[in-house]
Amino acid sequence: MACVFNCWVLWVMLVLTGFKFYLKLTTGICKSKKRLDGKTVIITGANTGIGKETARDLAQRGAKVILACRDLEKGKNACDEIIAQTGNTNVEVQHLDLSSLASVRKFANNIINTEPHLDVLINNAGATRVGQKLTEDGLLLGMQVNHFGPYLLTCLLVGMIINTVPRNVVVVVVVVGVTVNSLHPGLVASDIWRNFGPFLGAALKFILRWFCKDPREGAQTSIYLAVSEDVEGVSGKYFLDCKEAAPSKLALDEGLAKKLWEKSETLVGLKPDEADF
Template structure:
């Protein structure tokens, strides 16, 4: 075998190997196969103008639901609304502005929803932030905890009566496998003692799961079900800002292992519409199936109850819950 034949054979081998890896990793990425039609249903999705929130909204719109895009930026929300309407033909898409890091904004938003909407069939708490420096809101909350936990907790509670009235209805909370790195420190929920970008993100994702467990317990018999999920590792464009020597491996990691935002939306969609999750309120999902990959901390019902109570206390203290 001459050199060029060897090089050609080696390149063919590499191409086939990479193609095989792509097929292997894609096979494990869950897909929602439900054909559920949502005609006559109203679905509210936070953070719906980009990423997995956008693709969740796009799929829900294709199912003929009325979709409320709850976005921090009205301008970006309107762009997403137009794209979804053009792509699906569904004109029953509206944008409502809300900043989940500010409880006053959440309360004002919820009051508007209660005035405007006769029913709410599905609430998807999708929006979240990560990797930002420590910042305190004007209301005294740390921004990551406010956006990822206190905001969704408040929004859900303010809309509970409407969800109960609309039963059978669902609440879907987007968490992360990053919850395994988290802990609940009741004396540091407002970053009173310390702050870390990575650990606080994990703390809030753990809080999402504990919130869902306690919520499921409190909603027993109401006809309202709730689910929490890990969307998977979703590829980003972060490699564009990396040094050249890191861009190539990161690009390959994103392409072969990470999910696209559309793939990342599948488990949210599954929990929102699939018939398979009925009767499984409070459960944790990955790749469109129930998962037991929960840390022991995420299964502590005593901590879940206490987290609910202290969250209520902080929000009542600010006059936001009532």
């Protein structure tokens, strides 16, 4: 019996190790050396994981990086760490809670009134396994953090982005005259697993740390879409591992996309004069 169990464990370990080796071989790496001096970048959910690694890389390239975070204490710690590691003092944290449309509007208004231009918006923040909880706006928490909040934020800031050349909106799994692309970072050992509970979340993160991407690897496609010369002028595409990939059939349904846009417009209370399309 013990022999059978040991063989089973060995087989599982071999499969997981092979999977890890496969990921290492196929993980896309952004090879662009492009500098971003004089550029302004906003990254949501940048206090940890993929967002933090993306912020670190873009700060290293000389950009002004605004960490848009719900938890200001964690955001401040991430900001201080990035400044210390990159030597770029033009990094700051601002409060943004995507589960509150009022917070999204307040953040956007502050950016519009204080920043002369906006070059890159990276909608990185997300939530998983939050159940059927409703936000103060009466929307499902998961849908608001993952879609409605970023949708409203992008619409409110699109005027600034349109007036900046070149300009990019990067959506982590749309806008006239702006390149907008989405991506899948892959299976990453990040804090997004915390909502699975203290025990299961920690166990998942431990397992993923050994056999899947780390946050730096998970950030590569976000960085690629923000800086690479390969995607200049490319818009409306879906990327994985720094390469264009095929989206799902639902994502290609233009009728469904139109309905989603119109419904989103209604649910977030977007006014005609708020989005400069």
